[in-house]
Amino acid sequence: MLLGLALAHHGWSSYDASRVITATGTITEVTFEFPHATIWIEVPPSGLTLQRRWYVVLAPPSRMTARGLPNGSLKVGARVTVVGYPHRTEPEEMRAERIIVDGKTVELR
Numbered sequence: 001m002l003l004g005l006a007l008a009h010h011g012w013s014s015y016d017a018s019r020v021i022t023a024t025g026t027i028t029e030v031t032f033e034f035p036h037a038t039i040w041i042e043v044p045p046s047g048l049t050l051q052r053r054w055y056v057v058l059a060p061p062s063r064m065t066a067r068g069l070p071n072g073s074l075k076v077g078a079r080v081t082v083v084g085y086p087h088r089t090e091p092e093e094m095r096a097e098r099i100i101v102d103g104k105t106v107e108l109r
Contacts, residue, residue, distance in 0.1 A: 015085040015095045023054050023094070024081040032071045037064050039074060041082070055093045056082050059108040067106050074101065 025043035037058040045052065058064060061071065074080070081100040087093035098107050 012095065014088055016088050017085050019086055020083065021086055021094055022081060022083045024079065025054070027074060027076050027078050027080060030074050030076060032061055032064070035060055037061055039080070041080060053092060056084070057093065057095045058099065063108065067108070068104070069101070069106055
């Protein structure tokens with residue numbers, strides 16, 4: 001399933017830009033490699049989102065670094081908020097437009 005998620009993000013038309021999602025949770029996994037950094041977050045139950053776990057596609061590592069989130073800045077156990085768009089066919093995947101970590105908002109696109 002992870003391979004499917006990893007391959008599914010290619011092509012931004014796969015994401016529903018008409019539906020903005022905001023999810024706040026705890027990072028459980030971090031990947032900081034080409035073509036895009038990714039995180040998994042666990043979200044506590046709420047009325048705001050049906051998903052409890054999100055696979056979040058971030059920006060390429062070079063852009064993350066240029067915008068102040070170098071390798072190692074996103075850590076397992078950290079609490080983050082991501083704002084982005086859900087994947088049209090992969091219910092656990094979203095593309096982040098921005099991430100808020102340690103009180104710092106970083107625009108990813």
